[in-house]
Amino acid sequence: MGERRYTLTISCPDRSGIIAAVSGFVAQHGGWMVEASYHTDELSQRFFMRQEIRADSLPFDLNEFRARFALLAGEFGMDWQMSDSAQKKRVVILVSKQDHCLNDLLHRWRSGELDVDIPCVISNHEDLRGFVEWHGIPFHFVAMQDKVAAFEEIARLFERQRGDALVLARFMQIMPPYLCQRYAGRIINIHHSFLPSFAGAKPYHQAYQRGVKLIGATCHYVTEELDEGPIIEQDTVRIDHGDSVEDMVRYGRDIEKTVLARGLRCHIEDRVLVCGNKTIVFK
């Protein structure tokens, strides 16, 4: 997917001169910035930025960059991360029986659009084994009778695979708090409503009951509070009185998969920065 790039994401207390310091640092080494985005959060008075730099424009490698940048970062009190487009992100997918999101993600992956490694798919049902294995991707069944053991197994698999993101592609199981904490900002869920409306179970039934004229889907980071984590992406689609719950489920699948794919793409491209319970998404 094009030339090699380093992506630098930063958050720090707001003050003047941050952009100048960072872009000056890059320029002083001949670095060529190809994308740069900034945001100040008014409430927290924190500054957020993201830069993409051509790897071949720099005279040193990523480790050297990190070592040198650390000095500047210290001066501004920066939280920062640097990633390398040559190092693919590793995405582990959790799925139950509904496969529209899985089908969508695997297609994007095999067509090269979603430029990640998918080391495995994990499910509490055997239904999707054949489809996943057809892609040459290992499929792990994890029984949910003993939830504690099940989630330990999921965590073990995720860590053994050095996963960068754990995607709940309509997994329909609630992650235990200790995993939400351990993998904060790395677990991505797709909820089948326009949150905060219709959190929890059966959102399309809730929407039908309330008589809304649009339904939605929400991609968010998973936190201990169910369906309350930072929202990455959302969308809505128009319905009308003639649509049954089944129709809504059908329309909903189309936005669920699109919203999840867009949110995940932003995540793996380091475009999503978390600020309190909100996200900054640099597009």
Place this chain on the structure above:
Amino acid sequence: MGERRYTLTISCPDRSGIIAAVSGFVAQHGGWMVEASYHTDELSQRFFMRQEIRADSLPFDLNEFRARFALLAGEFGMDWQMSDSAQKKRVVILVSKQDHCLNDLLHRWRSGELDVDIPCVISNHEDLRGFVEWHGIPFHFVAMQDKVAAFEEIARLFERQRGDALVLARFMQIMPPYLCQRYAGRIINIHHSFLPSFAGAKPYHQAYQRGVKLIGATCHYVTEELDEGPIIEQDTVRIDHGDSVEDMVRYGRDIEKTVLARGLRCHIEDRVLVCGNKTIVFK
């Protein structure tokens, strides 16, 4: 606005033969149906229909039509209404200081798009008197210090004007329960959120706080439960992390006025039928 039409709206218990009976009745008198819409509500097993008939295709007037149709209606246990496009609906508008919805409605009215009479505008502030009176529409100031008296005055004005609809065009005051009941299905509000999210006060602040990626507006009938009445129309618009509450307010105005105008248009064309706490909107 085109040829004269009668609009017949019906709700009754569902069974076979309803369409045949009604369309047969119309046809037997030579009536020409120019629009016909149907819906069965699965939960209540009630059938809803709406027809437009060319007035000049019938050999009798509206009263005669009503008298004859009553027999058929009785047989099927119908709730029904008949309106005449030659009889303009009378819309009373309540407004506070924010005037984007008022400005939008009055423009649609003076351009002929909104084919109603607006016998008066009522407000708890004097700010908009000049603009309203420029249109030749009477403006009534009602002080809100004594809320009981204020709403009695509003009800008096509405009834004296034989209002068909009372539109809260960002009125910012809560209607008392007795008026919600008395004018059930006739009071239309625009709420500046995508309900059921962010009901109550300061919805844009709530939306900002939650970090949603779309904001919305909802046009609904007012009931005793605040922001809980049957939804007529909704829409959403995309925002991002860079948008302040003020930006959201600004984007929101554009969907508020459009959603209110669409909802009101459906209402005055007898396209909205209420079914429990939901609406059927025949477009």
Place this chain on the structure above:
Amino acid sequence: MGERRYTLTISCPDRSGIIAAVSGFVAQHGGWMVEASYHTDELSQRFFMRQEIRADSLPFDLNEFRARFALLAGEFGMDWQMSDSAQKKRVVILVSKQDHCLNDLLHRWRSGELDVDIPCVISNHEDLRGFVEWHGIPFHFVAMQDKVAAFEEIARLFERQRGDALVLARFMQIMPPYLCQRYAGRIINIHHSFLPSFAGAKPYHQAYQRGVKLIGATCHYVTEELDEGPIIEQDTVRIDHGDSVEDMVRYGRDIEKTVLARGLRCHIEDRVLVCGNKTIVFK
């Protein structure tokens, strides 16, 4: 997918009494109409209607229905068709190398959402054989060196399979006029622009060149005039100056597949009636 239904679609010269005659005919035999939609085309003064009737509410079968209805149809000069939900439509898919639409359609098919038979997939490349055959669907390779022979082979396969629809799911080859005529109203294409803008080759490059702020996709019936056939469904998505042609191709895939799926669904449910070079789509 639910109870068995007959779907009756009609077009005829407009006059009063059509609805009464048809619904009277259905009611007289105890038939229960579950959906009914009407439209008058002002230009041609033709009337269009579509009804769904519960099969079990009628005392006779489809053949008997047809025989009896023919009398009424003759009286009104109707073009009409009757289909049976128990008889699945047969959809043959043509594809080249790009597989996002194919992947989407096959997922909808295997999940039961798209309730059709897919007797085969035809392609001018071998690339997608494995994916298609994994579904248990026969895959036919047709070489395009000799276009005349290739399209004869495609026609032969389509007819042998008694196809109801021939779907060009990004087939990238132009159908010869004689097939456009022979299968008029049965060949469905997805074009990757918001027609009539950017017909022909490389629409995303054309869109990039022109600097539009939205791109689109169009599902239409194929006629002899390239990209000029009756439009069934369209949609658009927002882009901005930062999006390259490659980004547009990527966004475009998401609307192409959704627009094709929606258009095809309407087609197989007999919701699309052609009127000149336009469609009536009863939703």
Place this chain on the structure above:
Amino acid sequence: MGERRYTLTISCPDRSGIIAAVSGFVAQHGGWMVEASYHTDELSQRFFMRQEIRADSLPFDLNEFRARFALLAGEFGMDWQMSDSAQKKRVVILVSKQDHCLNDLLHRWRSGELDVDIPCVISNHEDLRGFVEWHGIPFHFVAMQDKVAAFEEIARLFERQRGDALVLARFMQIMPPYLCQRYAGRIINIHHSFLPSFAGAKPYHQAYQRGVKLIGATCHYVTEELDEGPIIEQDTVRIDHGDSVEDMVRYGRDIEKTVLARGLRCHIEDRVLVCGNKTIVFK
């Protein structure tokens, strides 16, 4: 409308170090950047940027800034402009008889949302004089019998008012080439179609004829080629077979006014940079 800001817009040949040089220049004088946006156009290999700087963070005024920045600008071969939020843009509006865009713009202006001066409104009809003058804005009637003289009069008024933008708010007259050239990048039109579809006259009739499923509106800079200038903003709205040309005109008005208002806002905030026949819109 908030604190005073300077807005610096730049275009120059792309190379590394531009951001560093500009942000370094600003930082060196203690300047506080509150917004910064960048774009590289791949075709022309030109770099575009826009910065907002807090006026009170700089130790000198705008003239001094300009003088000092000119040196840097010369080094990089920059085309650049600097504006001051304390200096309101002057917008002259041209209108014919249709007033939905005018009504919308004047409301945004009188509510303070559109933070500009409107020194006058010019029209070839007297119809809107009363409405414009109610706002305290001078209204000039210009007869169109002699088009040459009429446009000379328009140019004279625009220049006397030192207009920054000339807005054709459904003016329905074609600007002569010499004015398109003289005011390149300053004349803004709203066209009632999704360009490049349906350029020229009666776009809704063209859309109806073609049977499209969405209609649109386009805000663009006026050039000598009719409806071919750089596009600033577009949007679409869904229609269906039941919508007449009149319905399309009605839906269209709502997107025309919104699209024009959004495009104009971007223009007056110096967010629109022209690159060949395309625009970069920094939001």
